Amino acid sequence: MKSWKWIAAGAGGSILLPVIWLLWMPGLLAALGTVIWSVAATLFAVRMVLREQERSMAEQQRMSEEQLKERAVQALNHHRHDWMNELQIMYGYIQLGKHDKSVQCVERIKERMLQESKVSKLGIPSLVFYFQAYRTFNVPLQLEIEVVDQLHLNEKLSPLRQEALTEVIIAAVDIYEKAGEGGSPEEERQLIITFWDQEDHCIAELEGEGAFGDRRALEQQLKRVTEHTELRVEQVDTDHMTYRLYIPYVT
Incomplete structure (x- = not known):
């Protein structure tokens, strides 16, 4: 008791x-x-x-802060490890005199740095941290984030909509994760989330590549997590499990 x-x-x-x-x-x-x-x-x-x-x-807040710090350290270590791998690959190409490969490696690093910079400028700390830390979760789903042009959601969404967007995105990623749990563990599955600006809305497109089970069941779950929010979800008619989230800006 x-x-x-x-x-x-x-x-x-x-x-x-x-x-x-x-x-x-x-x-x-x-x-x-x-x-x-x-x-x-x-x-x-x-x-x-x-x-x-x-x-x-x-006490609960203290424990949550400790868990957050631990997750942040894991994310930093993971990113440091990734960048070290990229640098070692580029250094190997330079030593072997493969200048064309070195240039390709530099371009890949530049593109990745550009995308990570765009993600960090989305302006919603909880969402940005989730994206940065996701690769440390050790899940069988590869998550890629793309941002078209520059998008500062903190300037266009109210705090409540920022919170709702974060919760829906996290729930949607979880849905995609679980949707393919019955498939082959060797089969690669990828979820690409692309953000872009469209007049008075922000669009977040979720494109799943790989086996994600029943399309209708996945769609129903996505619609369920957007209930009681100002977000709406629509299916995109493609060969992939692709859906779009529409987030209205503050008017």
């Missing part, structure tokens, strides 16, 4: 003392004492329960 329940039970049990007194010596003084004791015990119990809940919330 949680400590706050013990506090409430103890405060409630203490009321028995004035009740016994009232039964033993009935009278106005005993009745008044019972009322005062009951009120005091209730106030004490409420105060202690609130204090215990505040302590519990503070």
Whole structure:
């Protein structure tokens, strides 16, 4: 039993003392004492329960912050490892005198840096961090993020819509992950999320490549996670499991 329940039970049990007194010596003084004791015990119990809940919330927040820091460190280590691999590949080409391959490697690094810069400028910290940390989750789904031109969603979406977009994107990625769990583990599956600006909306296109099970079931799940939000989802008529999320800007 949680400590706050013990506090409430103890405060409630203490009321028995004035009740016994009232039964033993009935009278106005005993009745008044019972009322005062009951009120005091209730106030004490409420105060202690609130204090215990505040302590519990503070502990949960501390644990969440520790988990967030740990995830951030993992993401940084993963990115450092990726960049070291790219540099080692380029260094190998240079040593072998394969200048054309070296140029291709540099161009690939430049393109990746450009895309990561665009992702970081989306302006929604929780969403950006999720994208940056995703590769450390060790899941059988490759996630690629592309941003067309420059897109600063923090300047065009209200805080509530930013939060809704983040929650829907995370839920959608989870849906794509689970949609192909029954397939062959050797088969590569990829989800490409592309963001671009379209007049008074932002569009996030989710394009799945590989086996993702039943298209209709996946679509129903995507529509379910957008319920009670200002986002809407539409299917794109392609050979892939592709859907578009429409997020209205603040007008």
